[in-house]
Amino acid sequence: MGAVAAIGTLLFTGITTYYQARVSMSQLSQAESDTARAARDQASRVNFWIAKASNGSDWLYLENRSSDPVTRMILMFEIFTDMTKPGQPSDISVQVVLPWLPPCSEYVFKPEMIKYSGHYYDRKHLYVSFSGRVPLGATFSQPRAIFSDGNGKEWHRIYDGQLEQSAIGSLFEWPDMADPHYARGELRVPMATKAISCG
Numbered sequence: 555m556g557a558v559a560a561i562g563t564l565l566f567t568g569i570t571t572y573y574q575a576r577v578s579m580s581q582l583s584q585a586e587s588d589t590a591r592a593a594r595d596q597a598s599r600v601n602f603w604i605a606k607a608s609n610g611s612d613w614l615y616l617e618n619r620s621s622d623p624v625t626r627m628i629l630m631f632e633i634f635t636d637m638t639k640p641g642q643p644s645d646i647s648v649q650v651v652l653p654w655l656p657p658c659s660e661y662v663f664k665p666e667m668i669k670y671s672g673h674y675y676d677r678k679h680l681y682v683s684f685s686g687r688v689p690l691g692a693t694f695s696q697p698r699a700i701f702s703d704g705n706g707k708e709w710h711r712i713y714d715g716q717l718e719q720s721a722i723g724s725l726f727e728w729p730d731m732a733d734p735h736y737a738r739g740e741l742r743v744p745m746a747t748k749a750i751s752c753g
Contacts, residue, residue, distance in 0.1 A: 640734035641684035672737030
């Protein structure tokens, strides 16, 4: 009789342990899912868009609507102009590196903040450098960004709004072109303002 009781106890203990393990695995899976959702929630609150100003110029807005800072932000975009003479670029690549975006903050990038510079070789193979300011009627295009969330995870957002976990890669390498119609842009980073919607 004692042997049957012992077997019953072992069987009961085995079944109980099995179900406790299943519950623990389910809870762990739920916790991982909640953590991933929370991380994506912060990253989804970091965004950018282009809008026309009253003077007809494009302005690029960069916003962190989360209540946590974002770090290691690299923002890159193109500017297209209708300039056609050599040394007056029709394509300007701009890259902005921000060590951090404060919580609930917004930046606005305007053409008048951006200077460009470039170089090319003329018909006599002489090196020619040029520089200037972006004209007001220029078109901002193809913004994309990589940044780190509060947990140090890297995120990548491209101009169609798509958001993915990522690492800094070749997308953010600048072309090194000697071209009379291409330049790199540099800009003075403006002061951040408070985002209208946050949290």
